[in-house]
Amino acid sequence: MNGKWLTSLSAAVALSLGSTMASAETLSAVTDPSFVPFEMMDQESGEMVGFDMDILQEVAKRAGFDYNLRTMDFNGIIPALQTGNADIALAGITITEEREKIVDFSDPYYDSGLRLLIRASNDNVDELADLEGKKIGTKIGSTSYDYLTANLDDTEGVTPYPGSSDMYMALMSGSVDAVFYDAPNVGYFSRTKGEGKVKTVGPLYEGQQYGIALVDGSEWVDDVNDALAAMKEDGTYKTIYEKWFGKMPEDMGM
Structure with missing residues (x-):
C-alpha cells in the first residue's frame, strides 16, 4: 500500500477525531x-x-x-x-x-432546610434543644418561625424580626442568643459580613433537596x-x- 496514501489517511482520521472531540x-x-x-x-x-x-x-x-x-x-x-x-x-x-x-x-x-447561627464565642449550643428558654431571633412569617413555635416547649424567647439583617444585628449585639433561619442564608452571612463574629451549628432542620x-x-x-x-x-x-x-x-x- 502506498506510504503517502497511508500518511494522508492517518492525518485525515486524526483531524476528524480532533474535530469530534473539540x-x-x-x-x-x-x-x-x-x-x-x-x-x-x-x-x-x-x-x-x-x-x-x-x-x-x-x-x-x-x-x-x-x-x-x-x-x-x-x-x-x-x-x-x-x-x-x-x-x-x-x-x-x-x-x-x-x-x-x-x-x-x-x-x-444540595440539602436545604433551617439552621442555627450563634456568636463565634458561644461554645454551649450544639442544637435547638440547647436554646430552650433563651432568646432566638427569626423572621416574621417564615417557616423557621413556625418551626420554633411548633417544636420548642418554651417559646417566650422567640423573637420575630421584619428582615434578616435585623436579626443578624440583634445576634451580634447580644440582643438574642441565636438566629434560626434558612440554611443557605445564614451560611452565607457567616462567610461574609459575619465572618469571625458568628458561626453555624447543629444539623439541618425540616430539610428539602435541590x-x-x-x-x-x-x-x-x-x-x-x-x-x-x-x-x-x-x-x-x-x-x-x-x-x-x-x-x-x-x-x-x-
Missing part, C-alpha cells in the same frame, strides 16, 4: 439572578457567580458539554424547560413530585449524575460548598 454539545442553561448566594451578578465583572454557577461549571466540564447561560425570573424556569426553550437549569430548585412530572431532575445536589433540572427525557441526566457523584467523592463538592456557606454539616449525606 465540538462538545452546547446546552442552553438558565438561572434566576437573585437567589444569593446560589446565583448573583458580580457587579465588577458583569458575570453570574455563586454556588450554583460553580456547580454548573464543574458538572459541564465532567459531563462533557458546553453551555450558554441566561437569566430569567424563577417562575419562568420550569416552563422554559417544559417548552424546550432551555435544556438545563440551576436555581436552588426544590425537587417536588409535581415538577418531576414535567421535567427531569438530577440526583439531589436538584439540577433538565428537559424531560434529557440524554444528559446520567452524565450529570455521574459528574455530581464524582465531585462528592473526590472532595470537589465540599470545597465549593465551603467556599459559599462555611463548614459543611456532617449529616448532609454528601
Whole structure:
C-alpha cells in the first residue's frame, strides 16, 4: 500500500477525531439572578457567580458539554424547560413530585432546610434543644418561625424580626442568643459580613433537596449524575460548598 496514501489517511482520521472531540454539545442553561448566594451578578465583572454557577461549571466540564447561560425570573424556569426553550437549569430548585412530572431532575445536589447561627464565642449550643428558654431571633412569617413555635416547649424567647439583617444585628449585639433561619442564608452571612463574629451549628432542620433540572427525557441526566457523584467523592463538592456557606454539616449525606 502506498506510504503517502497511508500518511494522508492517518492525518485525515486524526483531524476528524480532533474535530469530534473539540465540538462538545452546547446546552442552553438558565438561572434566576437573585437567589444569593446560589446565583448573583458580580457587579465588577458583569458575570453570574455563586454556588450554583460553580456547580454548573464543574458538572459541564465532567459531563462533557458546553453551555450558554441566561437569566430569567424563577417562575419562568420550569416552563422554559417544559417548552424546550432551555435544556438545563440551576436555581436552588426544590425537587417536588409535581415538577418531576414535567421535567427531569438530577440526583439531589444540595440539602436545604433551617439552621442555627450563634456568636463565634458561644461554645454551649450544639442544637435547638440547647436554646430552650433563651432568646432566638427569626423572621416574621417564615417557616423557621413556625418551626420554633411548633417544636420548642418554651417559646417566650422567640423573637420575630421584619428582615434578616435585623436579626443578624440583634445576634451580634447580644440582643438574642441565636438566629434560626434558612440554611443557605445564614451560611452565607457567616462567610461574609459575619465572618469571625458568628458561626453555624447543629444539623439541618425540616430539610428539602435541590436538584439540577433538565428537559424531560434529557440524554444528559446520567452524565450529570455521574459528574455530581464524582465531585462528592473526590472532595470537589465540599470545597465549593465551603467556599459559599462555611463548614459543611456532617449529616448532609454528601
